[in-house]
Amino acid sequence: MIWETFKLALQSILRNPMRSFLTVLGVVIGVASVIAMVTVGNGSTAQVTADVESLGANLLTLQPGQDRMGPGNDDGGAARPFELDDVDTILKQVSSISVAVPTGSRQAVVIYEGENYQTSITGTMNGYLDATDWPLSDGRLFTSAEEKGRSVCIIGETVREELMGNADPIGQKIRLESLNCTVVGLLESKGANTFGLDQDDIVLMPFTTFARRIAGSDDVSSITLSVREGYSTDRAIDDLTALMREVRRIDEGEEDDFSVRDTEQLANMLGSITSVLTGLLSAVAAVSLLVGGIGIMNIMLVSVTERTREIGIRMAVGAQASQVLLQFLVEAIVLSALGGLLGIGLGLGMGAVGASMLNVPFAPQPGVIALAFGFSAVVGVVFGYFPARAAARLDPIEALRHG
Amino acid sequence: MTDITRVYGSGEAEVRALDGVSFDIFPGEFVSVMGPSGSGKSTAMNVLGCLDSPSSGGYLFNGVDVAALNHDQRALLRRHYLGFIFQGYNLLPRTSALQNVELPLIYKGIGREEREARALAALDKVGLASRAHHDPSALSGGQQQRVAIARALAGEPQVILADEPTGNLDTKRSVEIMELMVELNQQDGITIVMVTHEEDMAEYGKRLIWMVDGKVEYDRLTTRAA
Structure with a gap:
């Protein structure tokens, strides 16, 4: 009988396919948006995690000021910058730190054979590439002599493409503002980071050269560190904080005027942002599913x-x-379940397109798909019940006389 | 089918559609019910057809007191013992003749193959086997009514209740329908109760009940039976 x-x-639904389709359109869109949102959201979260890990698993960054927002934020002048001596002090006194290099950066125009390109110049040392787990695809690192102030640089893939196309960059001379420098190395491509910034859009040079010729001061705007293998990140942060408070003469009870950021913390923060966003968008989508249910009830009535x-x-x-x-009731359920199936197909399609547009992995969640489908069937039951009861309560004589 | 008595009055200030009507209908009869508009003949049919229950009085169908049955029990009674034919045919639109005829069998819980066979047999009996897959809208009025008769037949009822079955048909089609009804009555022994306001159609029955103002005015044999 069932x-x-x-x-x-199914027969009576197919008897009027156009109307049936319009009836379930609301449910289709609702289910599709929930699935698309969750799929893209999960893809983003996975991407964020992968990105942050690509920054270097044990990477720490020491910055002046308490601002904890995204990387690349050079904190307002109010906070004191670090000094070159701080870097040595850290290396000598904090055993849990294996790499500590000064880092400063600044936007500048690079010129090569008439080509102009605005990029980010980072002054640092070889240790930076260890800490960020960033290998070279060509050329070599700085020599220790070069690190003392020679005009050499290592460039990112994007800078190479913009200036010289596919040509071999090693040994070429490029001009940074008033400085002529020789390219000694090419960084392996890392692609865009979580914020959509192209990480390959970079020129690295020895910190001393950068301080003297580009920045014009010895101030260290941040220190890039790496936690020694086998030591806990928390321990390293504690040691580092204690040391820096001492070096910067911060009295007990006063707030730190610097901050240590680690990649894990960054990953958690970004992860929670994306999941809150995913949650919000899914909630909006769920509301549209509910509205779709009301549409079904209307048509069924x-x-x-x-x-x-x-x-x-x-x-x-x-x-x-x-x-x-x-x-x-079965008609309403079948109708909305069909809508649910259509919605799943559409949602996965939208999710796939969205994921490829945002450059994140396509990560459909079977659990969410099952949930959205179940929910659409429940919508059928809930919103189909009222019209079905109205039908069942009809008096046969009245019903026969009708129309 | 035995012994039906029924008195029906609907409240005090209400219209008394049926006012103390009593008659018996015996198995195998062909009864025509006539009367002017508002005489209560349709109401009488509804009560007979277990679509309605009397407000007072008793109605025994095969010895069962219908007044004491609830909605679902009456539905079961209709399902197993009664067949209906209406003036307006009442076929499901956008549904083939065959599927229309299958409808009562679905509710009897008969499997698909047997259902189709029985529906086809019923259509064959009314001479429409070749139109089984036509939509009602593609059939003439007479053909539609014959599909409706096939539907009533498919459930293998003891009684067929026909409410002005020829009301929408021209004389030639009406005669065809009536001859079919007589055949069902005589060959298959199905009891037929038919409401009509056409005297010559009523004459196809064996017995005529004439109603006025919710009462039976007279109850006699037709000239055909006499």
């Missing part, structure tokens, strides 16, 4: 009125009220 009812429902005579005929040939109720 199977019969199911087939009957109209359908009961339109089909009053049919209901009367069914009752005359022996249908019980419960069978009429079941018929309309």
